[in-house]
Each structure stands twice: as structure tokens, then as C-alpha cells.
Amino acid sequence: MLLFVFIAVASLPSKVQTNYQFSYFVCDPTSCEEEGPAETTGYVLVSPNSDCTGGAIDGINKDIKISLDKCSTAYIPYAYIQKTSTEYYDDDTCTYYWVDYAAFNGEVFTSGGVVVYHLDTSYGCDGSESGPVTFGNKPC
Numbered sequence: 350m351l352l353f354v355f356i357a358v359a360s361l362p363s364k365v366q367t368n369y370q371f372s373y374f375v376c377d378p379t380s381c382e383e384e385g386p387a388e389t390t391g392y393v394l395v396s397p398n399s400d401c402t403g404g405a406i407d408g409i410n411k412d413i414k415i416s417l418d419k420c421s422t423a424y425i426p427y428a429y430i431q432k433t434s435t436e437y438y439d440d441d442t443c444t445y446y447w448v449d450y451a452a453f454n455g456e457v458f459t460s461g462g463v464v465v466y467h468l469d470t471s472y473g474c475d476g477s478e479s480g481p482v483t484f485g486n487k488p489c
Contacts, residue, residue: 366437366439366442366444367402367403367404368403368446368447368448369401369402369403369446369448369449369474369475370403370434370447370448371399371401371402371432371449372400373398373400374397374399374400374451375397375399376395376396376398376430377395377396378395381395381397381429381430381431381432382395382427382429382430383427383428384425384427385417385425385427386425387423387424387425388417388423388426389420389421389424390417390418390419390420391416391417391426392414392415392426393414393426393427393428394412394413394414395413395428395429395453396410396412397410397412397430398410399451401474403474403475405474406474406475406476408474409472411453411472413428413429413454413455415427415428415455415456415457415468417488418489420488422459422460422488423460424457424458424460424488424489425460426455426456427455427456428454428455428456429454429455430451430452430453430454431451431452431454432449432450432451432452434447435448448473448475448477449473449474450471451471452469452471453468453470453471454467454468454469455468457485457487465485465486465487465488466483466487466488467483467484467485468481468482468483469481469482470482
């Protein structure tokens with residue numbers, strides 16, 4: 350019987366994949382988004398505060414700030430952070446695990462609502478980073 354238990358334990362995968370998830374995530378402002386008024390000079394700022402499980406990183410505690418400086422025309426700055434989770438399959442251990450992400454997005458709109466600049470970067474609780482990806486030109 351003891352031999353059976355030893356064989357069963359020895360045949361288990363040696364390393365089980367760890368989840369990398371938020372144990373805590375809040376933003377300032379609490380909506381995780383801020384839109385400014387149409388202005389020639391100003392900024393919006395969204396700041397997260399988070400803790401991650403899994404041991405890869407402590408948390409994702411970066412800011413996203415979209416600023417306008419002495420523009421000749423008024424624009425609307427906008428910033429937001431979106432939290433997501435993705436389930437992955439580990440071929441080595443034949444197990445599923447989760448990774449949480451914070452996607453940082455910033456935009457500048459015309460007063461008519463047309464996007465003239467877009468920025469996005471994503472950070473994962475597993476230490477991964479994607480981006481930045483931009484399109485358009487920051488007007489000023």
C-alpha cells in the first residue's frame with residue numbers, strides 16, 4: 350500500500366502552474382476613468398493601486414496621464430484603466446491557470462468627439478507587458 354501511495358504522488362506533475370491575479374485593485378478616481386473638459390491646456394490622470402498573487406510582481410501601480418499643453422484648439426483628454434482576466438493552459442503540467450491584466454488607455458478627442466490620438470499599454474500580474482500601441486498624433 351505504501352508503495353502505491355509513493356507511486357501516485359511521484360506521478361503528479363512536479364510543478365503546478367500558479368495563478369497571477371489581483372488580490373486588491375482600486376483606482377483614483379474609483380471609476381478608473383477620467384475625461385477632461387475641452388481645453389487647450391490641462392490633463393487627466395488615473396492611478397491604480399493593486400496587489401498581485403503568484404509572486405511574479407507585487408502589483409501594477411503605474412499612472413496614466415494624458416496632457417495637453419498650449420494647444421491652439423481645444424481638445425478633450427481621456428484616460429481609463431480596464432481590468433481583465435485570461436485563463437491559460439499549461440502543457441507541461443496539464444493544468445489551467447489565470448492571469449489578470451490592467452489595460453491602460455488614453456485618448457485625445459476633438460470637441461466634436463473625433464479621436465485624434467490613442468495610446469494603450471497592458472500590464473499583467475505575471476510581469477508581462479504589451480505595448481505601448483499608439484495611433485494618430487498627439488496634437489500638442
